[in-house]
Amino acid sequence: MKSRSGGAFVALSDWILAHDGSVFGAGYDEKEKFYKVVHKKATTHEQRDEFRCSKYVQSDLCDVFPRIKEALEQGRKVLFSGTGCQVGALYSYLPKEYDNLYTIDIVCHGVPSPKMWKDFLKMREKELHGKAEVVQFRDKKILDGHRIMRQFR
Template sequence: MKSASTLEELEPLLKSKYVKADVKQTFKACQELLSLGKLVLYAGLPCQIAALKAYLKQDYSNLFCVEICCHGTMPINIWQDYINVLQTKYGPITDINMRDKCKGWHNVHVTIKFKSGKILSESSRSNAYMKAFLSDKYLINACYTCQFKQGASGADLCIGDFWGVQVARKHLDDNLGCSFISVYSQSGKDLLNTLLDEFVIEQISPEEIFRYNSGPKDLIDKTKISQYNKAIFNEVADIAEITKALPKKLGIITLHLHTNIGGILQAYALQKTLKELGYDSDVITYDIADDPRGHLNFVDTHIKVKRVSDATKFTSIKPTDYDGFVVGSDQI
């Protein structure tokens, strides 16, 4: 997350970004500017506004906080995985527009440009990352029980898309975008009054806004939390493109298959998934002296393994024995 004090510096901050910003350094910078008497407008998600207020521990008359109507956010690693898949296929990325209006506001596109000259432009309804985002299934856990929406963050204003404008205010719908502004404080009202000449403004009820915009709702369906830990690649990245790059014979190096039931099931599930994708694999493990509970009977029956005599003999596995390796577990 960045700050801007000129129109030129503001330019990179414009346009929607469906990735949660890292605000760690902005709280201190904001406090320093406020202490110098500078007029500061801080924009962020409701939880980020609440965090800033908690950090400052006092009110400032020269601070205006604007929260973005929040749908929720996904873990940053999902975005990173998606980008890595694209760059593996097309090369370095030079520009990303997550709300491209090339086909109009009602059919916004995700447009990504590459150094090679390749341009990938997909409707938000078909783009893998946006489909995952809009499904609610992969939001961070805190989003399902968020307590900071609808003014609870301490923001002065809330801004967001006025979805449904074509129904509620058809004469305002030009397919270029229409926003709503909710006023939460006197400071927010005063700020908006200074900008009245810059906008075409009509009053509308919260009910009309919430009818078509799920973002302001108090809570997202908690039943979807259970879906968070599902494999995400089918929706976040095109699995076909990922598997094209996978080698044919894989060696799996994970937690040694001893009498840990969780470790055994993890190895089984990984190997089963790889097999379903068309790849042969061995779980590389070593024998133990005894197995009083018989867990390794499951290993012998259901998991294809390559055994070495003990942990020191992993170096006997030659790179040429496999086309590639899958490595995982914090303990290795």
């Protein structure tokens, strides 16, 4: 229920973490918080859990490609999760194939603009006279069994 689809990402990243590996996925920027989606590294379950849930915004890859290369060269298992084009870019960036690299490309029809997301969040905060404390794209809470049954009737 905490994942946005079936949670395959959590099962696969659990395995990587159990083997002392590094997981790279989409989370939020330290400074700009929910305003900016960025790719970052996780080596603990707590850090990895931030990557759960779809963020419908193009993520900034920052410096993760060189960091992935470094971890691969050190012999660590690495899992990179992102859109198909980000995964394609990673394979283009790396100079060779690595047996210790695992990639997940999420089903993705396209990424909404970061500027649009920033403007939208600012607009909602202004309307509600507050600051966003939690952001949930496509929250599963409203999809409880009762409502799902009603939708299908």
